[in-house]
Amino acid sequence: MSPRPPQSPVPAVAAERIEEAATLLAAGQLVAFPTETVYGLGGDAQDPAAVARIYAAKGRPSNHPVIVHLGPNGDPQYWVDALPDDAKRLIDAFWPGPLTLILKRAAHIPAAVSGGQDTVGLRAPSHPVAQALLDAFDARRAGHGGVAAPSANRFGHVSPTTAQHVREEFGDSVYVLDGGACDVGIESTILDLSRGFPALLRPGRVTPVDIADVLGVAPRLPDGSDATAPRASGTLKAHYAPRTPLTLAAFEALVPLLEGARNESAHIALVARTSSAGAWADAAGVHFVAAPEDPHIYARELYGLLRALDRADVTRILVEKLPETAEWVAVNDRLGRAAAAFEAGASPP
Secondary structure, three states, X not given: OOOOOOOOOOOOOOHHHHHHHHHHXXXXXXXXXXXXXXXXXXXXXXXXXXXXXXXXXXXXXXXXXXXXXXXXXXXXXXXXXXXXXXXXXXHHHHOOOOEEEEEEEOOOOOHHHHOOOOEEEEEOOOOHHHHHHHHHHHHHOOOXXXXXXXXXXXXOEOOOOOHHHHHHHHOXXXXXXXXXXXXXXXXXXXXXXXXXXXXXXXXXXXXXHHHHHHHOOOOEXXXXXXXXXXXXXXXXXXXXXXOOXXXXXXXXXXXXXXXXXXXXXXXXXXXXXXHHHHHHHHOOOEEEEEOOOOHHHHHHHHHHHHHHHHHOOOOOEEEEOOOOOHHHHHHHHHHHHHHHOOOOOOOOO
């Protein structure tokens, strides 16, 4: 089983800031806060008006569900119709941490957090600032506080992994708790348990092998044929996209694009392993970025890199597709969805 990700040293966040943020949440306002995955844009999960503010701020379709975040002492059973044994085993193994469970929603939980579905996504983040905020908010809700929090960015764009990324998205319109850079760097694994069997809806740090080690059975993997799967965060074909057009392909398929750009005197970015790039790493008109060889480091740096390339003077981003092995699934997933935003017929991010 993969160990929980280590938490880097976190900047001290004054207790007064935590209490102020919890008070804002209790008043129906929004607060951006760090988790170990990405920064979330949070609102009271039991207040439909607060959830509506999240959708409005992000420009998010109202039928696209959000994930409810619970504190270390949160009670997942309050949020669900029933908590199956498989869920209990996974909670014991991976919470707090980057695993979201999709379960049947309790009748008293507003459908707004589920995009109108009869399910709800729950997770307990491990970031200490998130835990402090969730505990403070939980105390204001008699032990039943939950914070709905999709990523703190405009819908479809690159997720934020620092407080500055959030400010770039929303300016001063959202209260931000700064907890430093996120350690995991990509969104949580989403596992559906609402239909009597485990099904992976979104890959992340917790892998199918990790899940199988706990449950004794491998989850179903997404293959486009699961028509009964509930809608879940971050599972649209086009998502996580920078503003600069991005192409993801095997390196040999990128070479003609590099040659064409050189002939046109274009300035393009190339993100590839050094062993693949060869002479292209030093070619005129190419802004080369050496791709990390470690999948966890690549995931941690990915969104910051895409944001930096949006600020660079490049007209296109070419990214080498990574090996199709288990450890690279989550990063390939995010890059594939980013590239899909620029495919023919896709709506612009």
